[in-house]
Amino acid sequence: MSTASKPSSLDSTLLKVVAVVVVGSVMTTLDMTVVNVALQPLTLRFQTSLDTIQWVATGYLLALGMAIPVTGWAGDRFGTKRLFMLSIVLFVLGSALAGAAWDVGSLIIFRVVQGLGGGILMPAGLTIVTRAAGPHRIGRVMAGLGVPLLLGPIAGPVLGGWLVDVAGWRWLFFVNAPIGVVAVLLAWRFLPRDEPRPAERFDFPGMLMLSPGSAALIYGISTIPHRGGVTATSVWLPVVLGLVLIAGFLVRAAKITNPLVDLSLFRNRAFRTAMGTLSLFQISFLGTMMVVPTYFMLVRGESALTAGLMVAPQGVGALLTMPVAGRLVDRVGPRKVVIPGLVLIAVSFALLTQVGASTPYWTLLLTVFVTGLGMGMTLMPINSAALQMVPPTLASRASALLNIVLQTAGAIGAAVVSIILASRLADRFGVPASAGQLTATAALADPATHEAAAAASGGAFASTFAWTLLLVLLCLLPAAFLPNRAAPPSQDRDPAAAVHR
Incomplete structure (x- = not known):
């Protein structure tokens, strides 16, 4: 039997790395769905409209879309371990502030902070386990990383409904604090240290095109069901703007040596x-x-x-x-x-x-x-x-x-x-x-x-x-x-x- 058909085993060091990334990632995947159950109670709590409270979910999603493109450069420049730990801290900070929100505006802003942390956390964690596993073990490692993706859609609505009924809406966000603290401590202890590598100059013009472009495209598409179709100005305008910005990024990226x-x-x-x-x-x-x-x-x-x-x-x-x-x-x-x-x-x-x-x-x-x-x-x-x-x-x-x-x-x-x-x-x-x-x-x-x-x-x-x-x-x-x-x-x-x- 060839070497390729006998992949090496997953040693304890690699399993610890996977476990740390799973603990960190489960917060973000849960938060994509756990809040959706509480939108109606939050509408009543803040005496606002459903369109306004929908931004509690939409703002989080858009922040994710804006943060993800910069993580590739940031991981190389500052090291993925540091970036992963920073993203958890940012996510937990956003969670704590969201739980302490005093009105719907502050809640939306703090959800954006959460989304920025979550957008960095997922690709940074994926980079860490990809490098630790190597190509010949990536299949088994990805199976472990699939756990948060499974828990989010299934456990999110159940956990969200239970927290709202038993503990109140603020605990939708406070619940992330103990998980985040554990994740940071585990990351500091078990993630391999990687030294920052000399990176190309940051593609700031590319960021100004790709991050807002991705956010605008995702926003426009995600609002189609609520606006009754693609003819609504609040749908087609951000979609067109997003596509133009992304197209501009692609044209520019093909001509430069250090695209985002x-x-x-x-x-x-x-x-x-x-x-x-x-x-x-x-x-x-x-x-x-x-x-x-x-x-x-x-x-x-x-x-x-x-x-x-x-x-x-x-x-x-x-x-x-x-x-x-x-x-x-x-x-x-x-x-x-x-x-x-x-x-x-x-x-x-x-x-x-x-x-x-x-x-x-x-x-x-x-x-x-x-x-x-x-x-x-x-x-x-x-x-x-x-x-x-x-x-x-x-x-x-x-x-x-x-x-x-x-x-x-x-x-x-x-x-x-x-x-x-x-x-x-x-x-x-x-x-x-x-x-x-x-x-x-x-x-x-x-x-x-x-x-x-x-x-x-x-x-x-x-x-x-x-x-x-x-x-x-x-x-x-x-x-x-x-x-x-x-x-x-x-x-x-x-x-x-x-x-x-």
């Missing part, structure tokens, strides 16, 4: 293919998983807490396959793992196309479980494929670019699937797209129209899932070109050879 984001990474075929697969996967999968809880709440009349529990089998399924998938990626390459995972997800989405107002709960829970099995074989292995062939010296730049794709594609996916659902509901109830969900909610609340409205709403969700099934099937096209063999351990000793493969 290293576009030369796309010369690597494996990285390029993984980015394409990851983008399509995020759009189809994340969008669908955001709509599934809406089905439970709208069609089946469940509470937000119950709807969150209903998708918990997804996490169980992913936890079962993710460790196995990580080992297989290191042995046989990502393609042989990702494609079967996509097939599993496609099967589960095909089952979702048959949902209705009276679909048995055991069928729904089984379907979500199968989705989780497929997720464990796709999301982190695709990330592994992107990072396996990247030299350690470019790990920080690759991590930043990877997180930009994750955030942008996720926002696009949520908006696209929400638009499709709104359109399907509008068709079923014979109203404009902007009034589809409100009309369905009102009809479901009326006993006289509940049965017919439930049938119509269920059909709208089924047809929406048919579109997401198509998107998942499209993922198979770039996935067929993912690497079909494991990364050799020798790459650790000769990293430069991988850049232009």
